[in-house]
Amino acid sequence: MLLVNTIRENFEQVLEGLQKRNFPHAEAALHQVLELDKKRKETQTERDNLQAESNSIAKEIGMLMKSGKKEEAEKIKSRTSEIKSQVKLLEDAYNNIEEDLKQILYTLPNVPHYSVPKGKSADDNEIVLEHGSIPELHADKLPHWELIKKYDIIDFDLGVKIAGAGFPVYKGRGARLQRALINFFLDEAMKAGYIEVQPPILVNEDSGYGTGQLPDKEGQMYEATADKLYLIPTAEVPITNMYRDVILNEAEFPIKNVGYTPCFRREAGSWGAHVRGLNRLHQFDKVEIVQIVHPDRSYDALEDMSSYVQGLLQKLELPYRVLRLCGGDMGFTSALTYDMEVYSAAQERWLEVSSVSNFETYQANRLKLRFKGEDKKTQLAHTLNGSALALPRIVASILENNQTEDGIKMPKVLVPYLGFDMI
RNA sequence: AGAGGAGUGGCAGAGUGGUCGAUUGCGGCGGUCUUGAAAACCGUUGUACCGCGAGGUACCGGGGGUUCGAAUCCCUCCUCCUCUGCCA
Numbered sequence: 001m002l003l004v005n006t007i008r009e010n011f012e013q014v015l016e017g018l019q020k021r022n023f024p025h026a027e028a029a030l031h032q033v034l035e036l037d038k039k040r041k042e043t044q045t046e047r048d049n050l051q052a053e054s055n056s057i058a059k060e061i062g063m064l065m066k067s068g069k070k071e072e073a074e075k076i077k078s079r080t081s082e083i084k085s086q087v088k089l090l091e092d093a094y095n096n097i098e099e100d101l102k103q104i105l106y107t108l109p110n111v112p113h114y115s116v117p118k119g120k121s122a123d124d125n126e127i128v129l130e131h132g133s134i135p136e137l138h139a140d141k142l143p144h145w146e147l148i149k150k151y152d153i154i155d156f157d158l159g160v161k162i163a164g165a166g167f168p169v170y171k172g173r174g175a176r177l178q179r180a181l182i183n184f185f186l187d188e189a190m191k192a193g194y195i196e197v198q199p200p201i202l203v204n205e206d207s208g209y210g211t212g213q214l215p216d217k218e219g220q221m222y223e224a225t226a227d228k229l230y231l232i233p234t235a236e237v238p239i240t241n242m243y244r245d246v247i248l249n250e251a252e253f254p255i256k257n258v259g260y261t262p263c264f265r266r267e268a269g270s271w272g273a274h275v276r277g278l279n280r281l282h283q284f285d286k287v288e289i290v291q292i293v294h295p296d297r298s299y300d301a302l303e304d305m306s307s308y309v310q311g312l313l314q315k316l317e318l319p320y321r322v323l324r325l326c327g328g329d330m331g332f333t334s335a336l337t338y339d340m341e342v343y344s345a346a347q348e349r350w351l352e353v354s355s356v357s358n359f360e361t362y363q364a365n366r367l368k369l370r371f372k373g374e375d376k377k378t379q380l381a382h383t384l385n386g387s388a389l390a391l392p393r394i395v396a397s398i399l400e401n402n403q404t405e406d407g408i409k410m411p412k413v414l415v416p417y418l419g420f421d422m423i
Numbered sequence: 424a425g426a427g428g429a430g431u432g433g434c435a436g437a438g439u440g441g442u443c444g445a446u447u448g449c450g451g452c453g454g455u456c457u458u459g460a461a462a463a464c465c466g467u468u469g470u471a472c473c474g475c476g477a478g479g480u481a482c483c484g485g486g487g488g489u490u491c492g493a494a495u496c497c498c499u500c501c502u503c504c505u506c507u508g509c510c511a
Contacts, residue, residue, distance in 0.1 A: 044473055048480040055480090058492040062441035065491095073491080080491045247470085368471095376452095378470080 001105040001365050004037045017111030020118055020327035029104060036101040043097060047090035054083045106215060110362040112327050113336035119326025132319030135345050135401050143346040144396040145277030151423050166282035173423045180417035181391055182260050185287035189258035192308055194289055197259045199238030202229040207241040210367045212333040222264050231264035235288035236385045243292055247378055248371040255292040278392035285391040291384045298382035302358045305386045306338045309354045312389055315413045318397055319343040335360045346400035351393040356386030
């Protein structure tokens with residue numbers, strides 16, 4: 001969440017940022033934050049003073065008791081009841097104010113980076129670059145949902161039977177392709193200096209709040225209600241939360257983690273024309289990269305991650321483009337996001353396969369993720385993450401783009417992992 | 424899952440109602456000594472909030488309670504250890 005200090009010191013800038021996101025009533029909300037914070041401080045001062053008085057009386061009584069002056073001690077005791085009830089009142093007031101403040105702050109999205117374009121929807125995103133050429137296929141080309149049937153590599157009906165729509169069963173060479181991609185992505189990340197982790201795929205409430213899935217987006221996560229746990233929508237949640245309530249040493253930067261996990265998304269109400277086949281699922285596989293860095297370095301790290309992801313797409317020989325998301329299309333917690341989209345030649349559409357974001361201190365503030373610098377001061381770190389990569393749409397575009405009359409050609413880099421070069 | 428035990432500062436480990444944010448040791452940082460280093464000695468060493476500052480407040484697993492006063496007593500939750508049970 002946003003820092004109150006930032007709102008106070010850079011009011012105009014924050015306001016502009018929220019407006020870029022088309023956040024309604026931004027100015028009123030920001031004023032309310034400042035007002036509540038002011039009230040919070042006043043209440044704290046008042047409460048602390050009374051508490052100090054109460055503490056000193058308690059000490060006095062302690063001394064009197066020790067020196068055996070019980071009657072005097074009893075006399076003083078009567079003075080405390082009034083202070084005590086007042087402290088209680090102020091304490092409650094303080095807690096209420098703080099809670100109200102937190103509630104408003106939770107509703108405020110991150111302030112976009114200055115380079116983020118204005119805009120309302122995906123149509124306003126800025127195309128940063130395009131790479132690769134779009135393959136020309138025969139007129140009888142098939143979309144991937146036909147291809148998977150033709151070659152019997154992914155079975156949606158079977159998934160429906162055992163779980164429901166959006167839970168495909170990968171079979172034979174389809175399953176092998178999944179495993180190959182996961183291994184390829186993990187190996188590449190390790191070469192790039194990321195430390196692999198295998199986190200839990202169920203997380204508690206604190207973790208949900210830490211990375212910003214809660215309180216807003218409960219509906220997007222599957223819940224194990226009996227144990228108050230959530231199935232992760234992305235490995236970002238467990239991996240970033242490893243660093244919740246942590247004070248790092250500046251020397252430990254940059255922290256680079258990679259993890260493969262299944263991801264679960266309820267995607268309630270979002271089924272429609274463009275979500276056939278692998279385009280949108282309730283369960284899918286993803287390899288995620290996370291970086292925790294010094295605030296001065298976070299935009300370099302973002303560019304780093306962006307070119308790393310592009311490198312993967314190049315190795316997979318997929319045509320792609322990079323978008324800088326506009327204010328209206330950006331995720332709630334992000335300051336700057338690049339989306340990578342691959343071209344799926346039979347659907348004749350661009351498909352998002354990665355989203356790389358810098359959250360600056362937005363997540364770190366919730367996570368209490370700090371570091372101690374050379375000057376011995378603790379300050380918030382910057383967090384970043386990106387998909388590297390999400391599998392289903394990669395699979396969709398590999399299948400569609402590489403289809404031939406003799407079968408589907410596999411990208412060269414995957415052949416050692418697959419043990420075959422054609423499906 | 425049942426019975427018992429335990430959770431204290433970076434780590435180890437005292438403290439069972441009063442002046443304890445907390446003895447001590449190790450580690451870390453600074454210094455003295457030394458050509459340099461080690462050893463020894465001296466000092467220093469948590470986080471957050473409020474305050475220009477002096478200083479104040481809170482935190483001894485989390486939350487709640489008793490008390491003038493809680494690390495210490497009570498309730499509850501979490502975690503870990505031991506034994507029993509179950510299980511990949």
